[in-house]
Amino acid sequence: MTSAARATAVLTRARRLTEPGLRTALDMLPAPLDRMANYHFGWCDTEGNATDTGWGKGLRAGLTTAAAEACGAAPDAAAPMAVAIELMHNFSLVHDDVLDTDRIRRGRPTVWARWGIPAAICLGDALHAGGIQVLARELPGDQAAAAVTRLESVMAELCRGQCVDCAFDGRTTVKVSEYLAMATGKTGALMGAACALGASVAEADPATMAAFDAFGSTLGLAFQVVDDLLGIWGDPAVTGKTAGNDLIARKWSYPVAAALESGTSTAAARELTRLYRSDTTITSADAARIAALMSDAGIEQQARRFAARQAEAAIAALPDQVIADDLIALTDLVVRRDR
16 A cells, blocks of 8 residues: 555545544534534535535544554544544634635635634634533543643644744744744644544553654644645645735745745845835735745745655654554655645
8 A cells, every 4th residue: 555545544534533523513513603613614505505525634633543543542442532633623723714814715715704703713712612522521531631631731832823923924034943933833732732642542651642742743843834835836726725825915934934034145035025024915926926936946845855854753753662654654645745
């Protein structure tokens, strides 16, 4: 089996194991939050009519179930953990769309674009609460308490990372090191928790859980940098997002920070400096030109190499005694994905 085929199989299994729990959790939300939640997951249209447009890759659920199996537990035993992780992840997505004023996700209008910002904030909060309810309802007392404590600590770190990301807006300089510290909290922390909670299902010892947390957190950095790459150079028909939207919104990403940190020795850095420090609206044509200049300057390849190094470091963090073939396949998928 190829690495890509293995990763696909792991994610297919994870979605199969978690979808029933996700649907139950969403249907338990009070109206109209239940309809908005099902819409966000692609399971209904804005009127509540059933659809199936896909609820995402299920990567975090895949990491949770694969980590459990790597430590000797049955993947389905990790389903409640995976459901909670996916609910928390989608809480962050709904709020991210508001904060980033993104109007399209997975090829459809975002929740805030359809129902307004207040409704989207309320839905995000409800998804967060739903994740905790799943753990409290599905796990034994002590295990539930430990899982809730870890997950809520991580969500605080995620919110801190998001807050730092928002604070970057309007700044004329953000160092690569600052960006990576932010991304570790915003993206890496939840992936680390997904892996650690998966390992906990197999009653892994603290050292093993810490190693799985390090694996997921480091992989999260690779994921975020690839996400940044797709936000600039990705195919909108594949990603479901507007090309160059991060540049148009003057968002700080790894490629932008790397380009500007290189000084004004390249045309890309000079153009980015001019546009990011001005009040002039960045047009789609401007964004396309910046993307081309950064690619010509080697920034795209630099970012891809960084993501690959993080993936290698993530695999190196795994304990020697675990069977990590599925996790390695997911790591390869993270680096090579196109959406």
